[in-house]
Amino acid sequence: MRFHVVGLGSVGSLFAFHLRRTLSEDHPISIIIRNRKRFLQPPNASTPLFVEKSSEVSNVRGFEWDEMDALENRISNLVFDESGGVRNMFARVDDGFEHRRFNRYREEQMQKNRNSTTSLSSTSRSSTLSGGRFRDNSTKIESLFVATKAFQVIPVLQQLRPRMSSSTTIVLLQNGMGIYEKVINELFRNPDERPHFVLASNTHGAWLRKPLHTVHAGDGDLRFGIVPDPQGRDFEASTRSAEAGVRTRALSLDDIAPPAFPTRPSALPTSTLQSNASSPPSLTSPDTRYASLRATIRLLLSLSELNPVWETAENMQTRLRQKLVVNSVINPLTALMGCRNGDLFLWPSAHRIAKAVCNEASDVFKAQTLRHSNVNLSDSTTRHRYANIELDEVNILLPRELRSRELHLRCRKVSKQTADNFSSMLVDMRKGGQTEIDFMNGYLHRAGLEYGVRTPTIDALLWMVKLKKSMPNVAIDYYPHLKN
Numbered sequence: 001m002r003f004h005v006v007g008l009g010s011v012g013s014l015f016a017f018h019l020r021r022t023l024s025e026d027h028p029i030s031i032i033i034r035n036r037k038r039f040l041q042p043p044n045a046s047t048p049l050f051v052e053k054s055s056e057v058s059n060v061r062g063f064e065w066d067e068m069d070a071l072e073n074r075i076s077n078l079v080f081d082e083s084g085g086v087r088n089m090f091a092r093v094d095d096g097f098e099h100r101r102f103n104r105y106r107e108e109q110m111q112k113n114r115n116s117t118t119s120l121s122s123t124s125r126s127s128t129l130s131g132g133r134f135r136d137n138s139t140k141i142e143s144l145f146v147a148t149k150a151f152q153v154i155p156v157l158q159q160l161r162p163r164m165s166s167s168t169t170i171v172l173l174q175n176g177m178g179i180y181e182k183v184i185n186e187l188f189r190n191p192d193e194r195p196h197f198v199l200a201s202n203t204h205g206a207w208l209r210k211p212l213h214t215v216h217a218g219d220g221d222l223r224f225g226i227v228p229d230p231q232g233r234d235f236e237a238s239t240r241s242a243e244a245g246v247r248t249r250a251l252s253l254d255d256i257a258p259p260a261f262p263t264r265p266s267a268l269p270t271s272t273l274q275s276n277a278s279s280p281p282s283l284t285s286p287d288t289r290y291a292s293l294r295a296t297i298r299l300l301l302s303l304s305e306l307n308p309v310w311e312t313a314e315n316m317q318t319r320l321r322q323k324l325v326v327n328s329v330i331n332p333l334t335a336l337m338g339c340r341n342g343d344l345f346l347w348p349s350a351h352r353i354a355k356a357v358c359n360e361a362s363d364v365f366k367a368q369t370l371r372h373s374n375v376n377l378s379d380s381t382t383r384h385r386y387a388n389i390e391l392d393e394v395n396i397l398l399p400r401e402l403r404s405r406e407l408h409l410r411c412r413k414v415s416k417q418t419a420d421n422f423s424s425m426l427v428d429m430r431k432g433g434q435t436e437i438d439f440m441n442g443y444l445h446r447a448g449l450e451y452g453v454r455t456p457t458i459d460a461l462l463w464m465v466k467l468k469k470s471m472p473n474v475a476i477d478y479y480p481h482l483k484n
């Protein structure tokens, strides 16, 4: 079975490295790159990926490289009007230099595009140019690890969608929350045609020394959970099994699909999970639809150096929310202050801001939990009781990890564990690129509005990051006397 990886930042590179090291050579790994011009030499099967850990550098080779057409890639985010002119632009740019260069020649490219896509502009009022525009690759995608930035997921999946089906498995590895919901709403509304989704949360510290060379700076873990099946298959049946004793109830690959078809599991790494299914399904079995999901989960479990943990869907939601808060504290504060993660909590003011964010986020989670719990608010006594209580009293319904104090402790712990790192948001901002703030503080802000919870500190950080990103950093140059 073939696995694809898209997004070759620090996390994507670390993943691709460990996938290649773990999988037998019978299983090709294709790295989808968005622009070969970013490489000094076009990559090929002997192009290595390097990972540096504790000053020791290792490398692996043997990848296949899929190239998204650079021009198609850029123009796929342009929305054209009837005359072929640009109506709106969601240009995905990697840094300020790319942006400026892109601006310089976009008119020329657009002109070429207008000439070659007249039918597009004449048939629709407003269309996006997208959909499988790979120059020379149309391989079907069975399993895809998406390690791009959160804001790149939609355009990238939009382009790859023609190569996917309801049997494909997509692993989302982004920081932040709300990405899966956006993907479903914008790209896969029909549950019958929807691929399988796995949500993952990575806490390993990693940064790119240069393209294709990742520094694995701090050990963390890799938690992942399968999004419940719209077709109703229960991926967690074994955890509820009446036959198994409480101690032996665990997630089982056999709840996803029986083994041995069609992924030649002898060629996959040996899973620590034992299979107890009797016989492989037939060629026409509906289990073929779930084969890539089983193989992907099995592969994730075998990435032992990344400390993988398969979580139930419910536990995964807790993990994702916990990480969301850590990111909503550390990322904007380090990006605004221009400091390393470990510098933050040396200062009482940072603690105050972090505590306020954790309180607000925990209140949002309590309100969400209350709304989705079994508390029957149509019952007037219960409604009266809950209408008058402080959100604190709902603590009992909230997983311990999402209580304010625990969240604050978690922020401090991550800041310490990644003390020498520059956060991804600080790096994005310094490169002049887009940040993931809309999927971090932005997600909590929107949830606060939806559940009627005020989030003033979360919002202030959100607007300040946006302000910092948009305001040119020149003011001081106009007033030289202020520099002394």
Ligand SMILES: CC(C)(CO)[C@@H](O)C(=O)[O-]
Residues within 6 Å of the ligand: 175, 205, 326, 327, 330, 331, 341, 414, 418, 421, 422, 423, 424, 425
């Ligand atoms: C947690 C975090 C801030 C640690 O570096 C990381 O998720 C990041 O940089 O986004």
